[in-house]
Amino acid sequence: MRALLTALTLSFFLLPSSSDAATLRCGTALASDGASKSEVLMKCGEPLSKDTRTESVGEKTKQKGPEADTTQERIVYKTIEEWTYNFGPRQLMQVVVFENGRLVDVRSGGYGR
Numbered sequence: 678m679r680a681l682l683t684a685l686t687l688s689f690f691l692l693p694s695s696s697d698a699a700t701l702r703c704g705t706a707l708a709s710d711g712a713s714k715s716e717v718l719m720k721c722g723e724p725l726s727k728d729t730r731t732e733s734v735g736e737k738t739k740q741k742g743p744e745a746d747t748t749q750e751r752i753v754y755k756t757i758e759e760w761t762y763n764f765g766p767r768q769l770m771q772v773v774v775f776e777n778g779r780l781v782d783v784r785s786g787g788y789g790r
Contacts, residue, residue, distance in 0.1 A: 698710055699780055703762075708721060708773075711779050712780040713778060717760070724761055724762050725762060731754055732755050732757055756775075756778070757775070761773075766789055769788060770787060771785060
C-alpha cells in the first residue's frame with residue numbers, strides 16, 4: 678500500500694503541467710511559444726487568412742524619489758496578428774496568435790474544409 682502511494686505521488690510530479698504553452702503542430706514540425714512569424718511560415722506554410730490589429734495597454738512604473746515615490750503611467754502599443762490554418766476536413770482549424778511578431782497562443786477553431 679505504501680509503495681502504491683509513493684508511486685502515485687511520484688507520477689503526479691512527472692505529469693505535464695497544465696500551463697498555457699502555445700504549440701502548433703504542422704505535420705512533423707512544431708512551432709512553440711516565442712517562435713517568430715518567419716519560423717512558423719517555414720514550418721507550416723502560408724495560412725488561410727491573416728488579421729492584424731493594434732492594442733494599447735497602460736503600463737505603470739514606480740520611481741523612488743528623494744522626497745516621495747511617484748507612479749508614472751505610459752501607453753504601450755502591441756501589434757497582434759491572428760493567422761488561421763486550415764489543415765483539412767478531418768482536423769480542427771488552428772488560430773495562431775502573435776504579439777509583436779512572437780507566437781503567444783494557439784486556439785482551435787471548427788473543422789476545416
